[in-house]
Amino acid sequence: xxxxxxxxxxxxxxxARPVPLRESVYTAILDMIVSRNLEPGQHLVESExxxxxxxxxxxxxxxxxxLKNDGWVDLRPGLGAFVHTPTVEEADxxxxxxxxxxxxxxxxxxxxxxxxxxxxxxxxxxxxQAALAAEDVSTMVELNAELHKAVMSMSGNDVLVELAAQVDxxxxxxxTPVARHRGEQSWIEHAALIxxxxxxxxxxxxxxxxxHTEHTRQSYLEHRDDADEDAPALRGRVP
Numbered sequence: 001x002x003x004x005x006x007x008x009x010x011x012x013x014x015x016a017r018p019v020p021l022r023e024s025v026y027t028a029i030l031d032m033i034v035s036r037n038l039e040p041g042q043h044l045v046e047s048e049x050x051x052x053x054x055x056x057x058x059x060x061x062x063x064x065x066x067l068k069n070d071g072w073v074d075l076r077p078g079l080g081a082f083v084h085t086p087t088v089e090e091a092d093x094x095x096x097x098x099x100x101x102x103x104x105x106x107x108x109x110x111x112x113x114x115x116x117x118x119x120x121x122x123x124x125x126x127x128x129q130a131a132l133a134a135e136d137v138s139t140m141v142e143l144n145a146e147l148h149k150a151v152m153s154m155s156g157n158d159v160l161v162e163l164a165a166q167v168d169x170x171x172x173x174x175x176t177p178v179a180r181h182r183g184e185q186s187w188i189e190h191a192a193l194i195x196x197x198x199x200x201x202x203x204x205x206x207x208x209x210x211x212h213t214e215h216t217r218q219s220y221l222e223h224r225d226d227a228d229e230d231a232p233a234l235r236g237r238v239p
Contacts, residue, residue, distance in 0.1 A: 021055060026063040028053055033072055033083055034173045035138065040085040044073065091174055091220060098171050099213035101164050102148060106193060106209035108155035110202040117154050118198045121147060125190045132183055140179050145172050147190060151197070151209075178219040189215070 029049065032038040044064065050057045064081045067073035074082045109117075124147040131139040145168065152164045179186075189212040196205035 022059040022062040022066070025049075025053055025055055025059045026066050029060075029063055029067060030072060030169070033067075034169050034176070035141075036173075036176045038083050040083050042083045044081040044083060046081075086174075088221065088224060091224065092217070094167055094170055095174060095213070095217040095220065098164075098167055099210060099217065101160055101167075102152070102213055103206050103210045105152045105155040105157070105160050105164070106197065107202045107206035108157055108160075109151050110197045110200050110205040112154055112156050113197050113200060117150070118194065121150055121154075121194045121197065124150060125187060125194060128190065129187050132187060135180075137176070137179050141172055141176050144175060144179070144186070144190075151193070154197070174220050175216060178216065178223050181223065182216060182219050185215070186212070 029038070029044075038044070046057045046060045046064070049060045053060070064073055064075070068075045068081070072084055074084050076082060124143055128140055128143040128147065131137075131143060148171075149164070149168070152161050155161070175182075189208065193205060193208045193212060196208050
């Protein structure tokens with residue numbers, strides 16, 4: 001019996017294909033890089049990564065090439081793959097751009113704030129302070145990203161949201177090593193930001209966010225200077 005459905009109707013019933021393995025491997029390795037489980041400069045050995053992830057070496061090789069194209073990994077002829085070590089200029093430029101985007105988002109958010117939106121920001125801030133008290137750095141980093149994302153979304157500017165999403169992972173990469181150092185002060189600044197947004201004070205919200213992102217930028221650069229002084233001559237392989 002012939003099918004009566006049109007090609008368009010039939011196509012709408014197609015089963016979604018699973019995510020290609022190399023994409024899953026890419027995401028897994030990238031998550032380890034962003035969380036600093038794989039440190040900048042660390043040697044990435046295909047066989048060790050394959051064993052760790054329970055896959056063959058081929059998707060690991062493909063993922064490493066993809067990560068290289070996206071600037072997360074350096075491939076050195078005759079030596080192999082290494083987690084990219086950002087230069088001071090790279091970090092400074094990205095964090096400066098992040099400051100511009102987030103300052104504008106905070107200013108716009110203050111003009112569009114709702115009770116529900118502000119309540120969400122306060123909830124994230126409370127959870128961040130609880131993570132700080134528990135010395136849970138990974139949760140602090142995640143909640144910091146969520147809070148900034150919520151402010152960005154509140155701005156109502158889709159272009160800002162899209163641009164911020166493009167730099168989000170690198171911002172988290174830079175923020176992770178200084179999260180503990182920024183600690184309490186970072187969440188105090190978040191609380192002040194939320195108060196300004198709740199009050200509808202656009203100028204104050206922009207001012208607080210600009211100072212907040214600048215403090216993070218300075219903390220990263222100071223941490224980078226300290227790390228350069230203490231760095232061992234050779235990095236270890238994948239643990």
